Amino acid sequence: MGVIYLQQLREHFASFRVQISLGVVLLFFVLNGILSSLQVTKVQEDEPQIRRDVEAAYERVGSVDDMVGQSFRALNTPTGTEFMSEGGFAWFWGAVWVSPETATSPFYYYGRDVNMWMDRFESLDWTLIVRLVLSFLCIVLAYDGIAGEAERGTLRLVLAYPISRLRVLLAKFAAQLTVLVTGFVLGSLTSIAILAVGADIPLTAALFARYFLYGAAVTIYISLFLFLSLGVSSLSRSSVSALVLLTLAWAVINVILPQSAYLIAVRAVPVAGGFSDSAGSYRRDVMNALRADGLHLAAAIWPASMTTSWKSATPSCWTKQKKRWIV
Amino acid sequence: MVDDPMAVTAAMLAQGSPFQRERLTWAEARWQQDQDDPRRQLDLTDLPDVGPGWQRTTGESLERMLPGLLIMILTLGVAMLLTVRRFLTYRLS
DSSP: OHHHHHHHHHHHHHOHHHHHHHHHHHHHHHHHHHHHHHHHHHHHHHHHHHHHHHHHHHHTOOSHHHHTTOOEEEEOOOOSOTTTOOTTTTTSBSEEEEOOOTTSOOOBOOBSOSOGGGGGSOOOOHHHIIIIIIHHHHHHHHTTTTHHHHHHTHHHHHHTSSSOHHHHHHHHHHHHHHHHHHHHHHHHHHHHHHHHHHTOOOOOHHHHHHHHHHHHHHHHHHHHHHHHHHHHHHHOSSHHHHHHHHHHHHHIIIIIHHHHHHHHHHHHSOOOOOHHHHHHHHHHHHHHHHHHTTOOOOOOOOOGGGOSOGGGOOOOOOOSSOTTOOO | OOSOGGGOOHHHHSTTOHHHHHHHHHHHHHHHHHHHOGGGOOOOTTOOOOOGGGSOOHHHHHHHHHHHHHHHHHHHHHHHHHHHHHHHTOOOO
């Protein structure tokens, strides 16, 4: 098995197709490192100012009365592994604004991305590279692993060795996995090195523990695609038809399934009401209960053009700082 | 409550004006009412505080991703089995 593994490995690394593929993977990881460095630097620059603003809002509050009319921000703090898996950090609310004004809904503010239209595009994180690039390389590497060798006649030679077919298959798989894992390790370490130099990210044990967990998941994912490719290759009589079938499968798994998963899930699993629904109905219940007791909630008086109900409002306090409140 | 806010003039808002004294009296009465009525008091002692628990631990993350992880591992198992089975019976033409 070791002989076949080494022979396959030599063939792969000598192949121009594999060399180009590894170069592409490395290029993607370098781009990831550079772009993530810029992003991390921006967050590092923004964070102290945002935090100062948040603290300033709390310092202005001395009593419950002072809270009325104030808005507070609950911050979305970076995890430090956004370069591995962005996880919505760029488009999800960077902060949620909340107000103790019971008669007005909290309002929401910005995402980290400056350009909201960029939400439509995926971030170039490791997950994107693994999900799209590495999975496609699995196909490129393994589509002719069996059908191609059968066409060329080399499979007959390999099977002539006094070794079981299972071992031959495992040796092929192990060689392909080694090539891809090498590409991932080289690329990801390059990305981390760029981040360490460009954005001064701390290289802690916790970061490398996450790296190894991520690497384990990547290995499982790559293995899945390799076995899928080898399986289809063994089912097809020609390597070209295996490549066509696998490209279709890749498109279904990476494009169609993720896009339709939400629609399938909302039909398969009952979904609880959204945050705004539950918050709104809770506020309505509280307001109705208080009204039943003869109490009225305070309402913010916005400029007259923005409100139709200010005349009926019965505010409970007079804030000296905020002129938009009226007794 | 101000019945007609649009009718409020700058002179009425001057310090010590009858209007302001009337508002102050009203506000004091309201403040006293707030003190006396427990329903008007806000107890924030149970307000959830932001602490270090905002970030999931590795165990919690694994627990959350377990169904997806299981599906991936099971799919890998099925792909392995089918591929091995097919290759063991592969007929060279």
